[in-house]
Structures are given as C-alpha cells and as structure tokens.
Amino acid sequence: MTSFTISAAPSTDIWRKPPHADVWNASTASPSSGPLQSFVSAKASFSFPWSEQYDQAGILFSFRPAGSPSDPSKAPPKWIKTGIEYYNGHPMLSTVTAAPWADWSVAPLTVSSSATEIWTTITIEKAIDEHGVSLWVYLVLENGEKVSLREICFVYGDGPENWTLEVSAMAARPQKGATSDLVVQVKDFAVNWA
Numbered sequence: 745m746t747s748f749t750i751s752a753a754p755s756t757d758i759w760r761k762p763p764h765a766d767v768w769n770a771s772t773a774s775p776s777s778g779p780l781q782s783f784v785s786a787k788a789s790f791s792f793p794w795s796e797q798y799d800q801a802g803i804l805f806s807f808r809p810a811g812s813p814s815d816p817s818k819a820p821p822k823w824i825k826t827g828i829e830y831y832n833g834h835p836m837l838s839t840v841t842a843a844p845w846a847d848w849s850v851a852p853l854t855v856s857s858s859a860t861e862i863w864t865t866i867t868i869e870k871a872i873d874e875h876g877v878s879l880w881v882y883l884v885l886e887n888g889e890k891v892s893l894r895e896i897c898f899v900y901g902d903g904p905e906n907w908t909l910e911v912s913a914m915a916a917r918p919q920k921g922a923t924s925d926l927v928v929q930v931k932d933f934a935v936n937w938a
Contacts, residue, residue, distance in 0.1 A: 747931040748773055750801070752915040754922035758804065758825050760846040768819035770916035772804060776935040777814070777910040780807065780899070784936040786911045787867040787884070792928040794830035796919040800838065801928040802827015803866055804914040807899070807907050814910065822907075824896060825914060826881050828853060828864050835862075839881050843898045851893065853883075865932070876900065911935045 752771040759767045776786075790801040807822040808814060822843040829838035829850065836850040855862050865884035870877065877900040882890040913933050917926040 746774060746933050747929075748913075748933075750913060750915040750928045750930060752917045752926040752928070754796075754917050754925070755920045756916045757798070757918040758819075758823065758914065758916060759840070759918070760819065760842045760844070762845055766819055767918075768817075770804070770825075770914050772816070772912040772914045773930070774933055775910050775912040776937075777908060778937045779810065780904040780907040780909045782937045783870055783909050783911075784938055785867060785869040786935045787865065788913055788933040789863045789865040789931045790827055790913075790928055791861055791863045791931075792828075792915070792926060794828070794835055794926075796830065796917055796922045796926070798829060798831065798916070798918040799926050800825075800827060800829040800918075801913075801915045801926075801930070802829075802838070803868060804912045805868070806910040806912070808910070810906050810908050812908075814908075820910075822898070824868075824879070824899075826868065826893070827866055827914075835864075837864075837866075837883055837893055839894045839896075841896055841898065849894055863931070871895075877904075 805824040806820040826839040835853040879896045915928040
C-alpha cells in the first residue's frame with residue numbers, strides 16, 4: 745500500500761452532463777490497470793482541507809474498450825468516481841457514475857468539529873449474488889466496519905471481457921475562482937486483481 749499527495753489546480757473536475765458538458769482534467773495518481781473481469785477491490789484513505797464548493801478526492805475508475813489505447817487526456821466512455829466532495833458547506837460522501845451521462849449521489853460525512861485532520865477511507869468491491877455481478881462502494885469506519893453507500897450495476901452489463909479498467913486516486917477543485925491548489929493526502933491506496 746502506498747501513501748502520496750495529489751495537487752489539483754482550480755477549474756479541474758471530472759463531470760459529464762447533457763447536452764455537452766464533458767470535463768476530464770482532474771489530477772490522478774498511482775494508476776493500476778487490468779481486465780475488468782480480473783478486478784477484485786480498491787481501497788484508499790483521504791485527507792484534505794476542503795474549503796471551496798465541490799473540492800473532492802477519491803478513487804477513480806476509468807473503463808475503456810479492451811485493446812484501445814489509453815489516452816489520459818481523453819475521457820473514457822464510462823467512469824466512476826467516489827470519495828469525499830465538499831458541497832454547500834459540508835463534506836459529503838460522493839459517488840458519480842457515467843455511462844454515458846453522469847449521475848451523482850451524496851450522503852453526509854459525519855466529522856468531529858474538534859478534529860484537525862480528518863481521514864476518510866473508501867473501498868469499492870466486486871460483488872456477486874443471486875442477481876448477478878456489481879460493484880459496491882463502502883465507507884470504512886475506524887473499527888473496520890463497512891457502511892454500504894451504493895451498488896453500481898451497469899459495469900458488468902455489456903460484456904466485461906470487452907473492457908479494460910484503470911483505477912487511480914484522484915483530486916479536483918472545480919471552483920474557477922479558487923486562488924490555490926487543493927492538496928490531498930492519500931494513504932493505504934491499494935488495488936487488488938484476481
């Protein structure tokens with residue numbers, strides 16, 4: 745498992761909204777890639793001084809057709825980002841999926857008002873049940889308990905053998921008027937493949 749920092753400049757984001765918004769310029773680090781069928785899990789802990797609307801850090805999944813060249817400057821046809829996003833004055837647990845257009849879900853992140861450094865751990869795991877295969881996003885509490893945040897089912901819907909997955913840590917500061925970079929600390933970043 746690795747620890748590092750990511751700096752995200754103002755006006756960076758990952759977002760896709762009809763009819764024409766397709767932003768793909770967030771900062772990423774430590775990419776790990778392989779066949780979608782081989783993915784097992786990804787986990788990371790994040791800490792950052794959120795202050796601007798939509799400041800965010802988390803785990804990024806990029807899905808590209810198998811055999812196609814990977815161009816980090818171009819948005820993949822499908823993606824998922826999940827982690828923490830500062831929204832309307834509060835840190836939120838955030839998950840965005842895009843296939844092809846984005847949808848966004850948020851839930852409050854409970855933090856101690858006296859804490860000076862807050863670490864949040866997120867894991868995404870492949871899950872199989874009687875209905876099929878999906879990805880589950882969890883918040884991992886300090887005691888190791890996993891709190892379910894979201895099940896994502898589109899990922900395995902159209903031939904997982906046809907897709908390559910890249911998993912990265914990411915950070916973004918979408919606010920155009922921000923005067924400084926967002927600096928995110930990442931620790932225990934790990935991606936597991938079968």
